[in-house]
Amino acid sequence: MTDLPVVVPDVTADVLPFWDGAATDRLVIPRCRDCATFVWYPRAMCPECHSVDVAWVEVSGGGTIYSFTISHRAAGAWADHVPYVIAYVELDEGPRVLTNIVGADLDALRIGDPVTPVFHAAGATKVLRFTPASRAGGG
Amino acid sequence: MEQPFERRVIVSGIGESQIGRRLHRTPLDLTLEASLAAISDAGLTVADIDGLATYPGSLGMGSEAATGPGTPAVQDALRLNLSWHTATSEGPAQVAAVVSACLAVAAGLARHVLIYRTVTESSGQGDGGRKGLGGDGSAQVEGWLQYLVPFGAHSAANWVAQYAQRHFHEFGTTREQLAQVALTGRRNAALNPSAVYRTPLTIDDYITSRMISTPLCLYDCDVPVDGSLAFVVSHVDVAPDLPKPAVRINAVGTAQRGRPSWDQWSDLVTMAGRDAAAHLWTRTDLRPSDVDVAQLYDGFSFLTLMWLEALGFCGRGESGPFLEGGHRIALDGQLPLNTSGGQLSAGRLHGYLQLHEAVVQLRGDAGARQVAGAEVAVAASGGGPLAGVLLLTK
Ligand SMILES: [Zn+2]
Numbered sequence: 001m002t003d004l005p006v007v008v009p010d011v012t013a014d015v016l017p018f019w020d021g022a023a024t025d026r027l028v029i030p031r032c033r034d035c036a037t038f039v040w041y042p043r044a045m046c047p048e049c050h051s052v053d054v055a056w057v058e059v060s061g062g063g064t065i066y067s068f069t070i071s072h073r074a075a076g077a078w079a080d081h082v083p084y085v086i087a088y089v090e091l092d093e094g095p096r097v098l099t100n101i102v103g104a105d106l107d108a109l110r111i112g113d114p115v116t117p118v119f120h121a122a123g124a125t126k127v128l129r130f131t132p133a134s135r136a137g138g139g
Numbered sequence: 140m141e142q143p144f145e146r147r148v149i150v151s152g153i154g155e156s157q158i159g160r161r162l163h164r165t166p167l168d169l170t171l172e173a174s175l176a177a178i179s180d181a182g183l184t185v186a187d188i189d190g191l192a193t194y195p196g197s198l199g200m201g202s203e204a205a206t207g208p209g210t211p212a213v214q215d216a217l218r219l220n221l222s223w224h225t226a227t228s229e230g231p232a233q234v235a236a237v238v239s240a241c242l243a244v245a246a247g248l249a250r251h252v253l254i255y256r257t258v259t260e261s262s263g264q265g266d267g268g269r270k271g272l273g274g275d276g277s278a279q280v281e282g283w284l285q286y287l288v289p290f291g292a293h294s295a296a297n298w299v300a301q302y303a304q305r306h307f308h309e310f311g312t313t314r315e316q317l318a319q320v321a322l323t324g325r326r327n328a329a330l331n332p333s334a335v336y337r338t339p340l341t342i343d344d345y346i347t348s349r350m351i352s353t354p355l356c357l358y359d360c361d362v363p364v365d366g367s368l369a370f371v372v373s374h375v376d377v378a379p380d381l382p383k384p385a386v387r388i389n390a391v392g393t394a395q396r397g398r399p400s401w402d403q404w405s406d407l408v409t410m411a412g413r414d415a416a417a418h419l420w421t422r423t424d425l426r427p428s429d430v431d432v433a434q435l436y437d438g439f440s441f442l443t444l445m446w447l448e449a450l451g452f453c454g455r456g457e458s459g460p461f462l463e464g465g466h467r468i469a470l471d472g473q474l475p476l477n478t479s480g481g482q483l484s485a486g487r488l489h490g491y492l493q494l495h496e497a498v499v500q501l502r503g504d505a506g507a508r509q510v511a512g513a514e515v516a517v518a519a520s521g522g523g524p525l526a527g528v529l530l531l532t533k
Contacts, residue, residue, distance in 0.1 A: 004291065005291065006289070007288050007289040009289060040403070041403075066305070066407065067301040067302070067304045067305040067308070067407055068301060068304060069297055069300035069301050069304055069352045069353050069354075069355075070350070070352070070353040071291060071292075071294075071297055071351075071352045072349065072350040072351060072352065072353070073294075073296075073349075073350075073351050073352070074291055074293065074294075075293060075294075078291040078293070081291070083350075084291060086290055086291060086292045086297050086301070086352075087301075088301055088402055088407070096402060096403065097402075098287055098290055098292060098402045099290055100290045100291065111304065111305065111308045122289065127289045127290075129290075
């Protein structure tokens with residue numbers, strides 16, 4: 001399995017806990033303490049109740065594939081890695097994140113498949129990708 | 140009840156430049172060719188133009204190959220004396236400039252607004268293939284791109300593909316059904332002298348073509364071209380003076396009620412067109428069954444399916460069966476679709492091809508591809524979180 005290209009995110013102070021968590025293989029996202037909404041993309045104010053009592057919490061990282069596409073054509077550094085999988089993963093906690101699925105049998109991949117997180121080094125932090133849960137030994 | 144503002148506005152003139160692959164003419168040159176044609180078509184002179192609008196404007200979305208010239212360049216080149224002008228990339232998709240121009244005319248800020256959309260993406264992409272956002276895949280990224288670029292999702296094809304995949308999953312939509320958008324477009328393009336791809340396309344060509352981003356293949360993606368389309372919108376009072384039949388703007392649809400994001404949209408089997416279309420039908424007594432010809436955005440074929448459902452030509456999830464076999468959307472079908480060939484075959488004139496063809500059809504000027512008795516046309520632009528739609532009448 002060739003490693004996908006890495007793009008170093010420009011980490012800004014307002015999303016530092018997310019990237020700090022990723023650096024240590026943990027998925028940390030904001031959650032409203034007043035109404036329990038997970039706030040994605042990360043923001044300081046809850047979009048549902050407008051509370052600013054939003055805290056960073058670690059979540060399981062487990063999820064399922066909401067949709068995906070196998071990219072057969074790409075530019076730059078990605079061109080050498082086609083075909084690769086881009087997916088929307090719905091976290092068990094609700095938010096939907098754009099990501100890659102790695103280590104998957106492309107012909108067997110299906111919407112609804114359970115996935116578990118993998119973290120790939122990107123500069124001082126890591127980016128969040130996923131792999132099929134069975135492959136990771138998670139079931 | 141007061142009439143919607145758009146009833147006070149007509150399309151008085153249309154014009155097109157040379158349109159083709161790698162013309163190597165400047166964006167301004169193409170824009171001026173289309174603009175002068177549109178002004179002349181309306182029976183006006185340059186001195187009559189007192190408003191100017193474009194999408195997205197020179198700072199809107201990157202290189203001039205994608206944006207065309209900004210309004211200052213066009214104003215200066217034509218020495219226009221303007222009462223009003225605008226350009227913005229944020230609004231109800233590509234036709235935002237048209238809606239803004241209609242507002243300006245209805246409000247009395249301008250009497251004759253010149254609108255243009257210019258692309259030179261065929262020359263602009265050179266021989267290196269199509270580029271998307273952050274296409275070199277190496278730079279640092281910030282803002283919302285930090286959630287897309289690290290995953291190689293540079294291209295809109297990657298974003299649309301995941302909607303299509305979800306639609307296939309939930310409703311059983313097939314590639315053969317999706318293909319009908321491309322095949323119908325190509326058949327219509329054969330009858331359009333301005334279209335760039337006019338050679339026949341078969342279902343076998345489609346099914347065996349190379350994948351771009353599953354389930355979208357080469358023929359699901361529109362074709363970059365160089366060209367400019369221009370329009371003049373005027374106050375309805377001038378309709379009797381026009382050399383050509385006025386085309387009336389019956390209703391606009393501009394609503395956007397979901398999260399303005401490709402990946403955070405609620406269900407991935409609808410798009411913002413859902414809201415814009417619902418809004419459109421609240422502004423008119425006309426119904427989907429009154430539409431004689433539909434020009435629905437096809438930057439990717441799947442976006443057309445979303446518009447078919449959004450506008451109520453079929454139910455949610457039913458666009459696949461609606462397209463089956465292609466007979467309903469043929470020139471002699473119940474809903475002739477993308478009669479110019481659409482962006483898939485005529486060229487990526489980015490939301491304005493649809494408006495141009497709607498006007499041509501309502502004027503009865505479409506020649507071999509004319510839909511007999513066309514009196515109501517819909518022109519829809521945009522995909523994902525962007526949508527704007529116009530209902531036009533004779
Ligand atoms: Zn809250």
